[in-house]
Amino acid sequence: MKLFFRHNYIYLILFISLTFMVLGCKQQVKQDSKEIGNGGELAELPDFKSIETEQVFVYNCADSLQFTAHVTSDSTWLFLSDTTLKVMPVKAGSGARYEGNSYLYWSKGSEAVFQKPKGSFMTCQSVPKERAWAAAKLRGVDFRALGQEPGWFLELQKENQLKYVGNYGEDTLIVESPEPEADSQDKRTVYRAESAQQTLELVIEDTPCTDIMSGFDFPQTVRVTVDGETYRGCGRYL
Secondary structure, eight states: OHHHHHHHHHHHHHHHHHHHHHHHHHHHHHHHHTOOSGGGOOOOOOOOTTOOGGGEEEEEETTTEEEEEEEOSSOEEEEOSSOEEEEEEEOOSSSEEEEETTEEEEEETTEEEEEOTTOOOEEEEEOGGGHHHHHHHHTTOSEEEEETTTTEEEEEOTTSEEEEEETTTTEEEEEEOOOOEEETTTTEEEEEEEOSSOEEEEEEESSOEEOTTTOOEESEEEEEEETTEEEEEEEEEO
């Protein structure tokens, strides 16, 4: 009988020990999933609403990977398809090198070297034409458009505001985002807004468009009318 209780006591101790080990492992996995900072430090995503185009770089790596880098004075944020992480500067013989969580980002002019954990080094080329679009996306912009002669651009945040910058940056109109008027038959969406002194109408058509200045292709054709003056251009949803 004593032998029976002794065995049961041993089994009970083993069961309790294993239970605590499993719970401990689960807690560690949960903790590791939050570690997006450098060297295992916990890092929260900052507010990217004030990001400028000059702080953003977009890269293509051997046609197999595209990522965005937001460079600040003391660190860099990397935006990949499967993760967002913060990397910190380290000494380098040339260029600007950043490391964190076993990732490497090393920019050298129009090129960069990039490495994922346990991955091979990749040589990446910058894509200047995508910088303004990537910066707008990080700011929370849902749709962006541009046009030429005179140069203008427009950024729409559906839950916030509609911003139009025209005449090569000299004219700016910011209004609250109006409710869209969708026309499924003509495949277009119309936004009408006004401020105390100005009116704006934005028409987005689901027809291909080519920018006359750069020759780049876009999926949407755009028409903007500000105080009776109409401007045409191209755009895309972000």
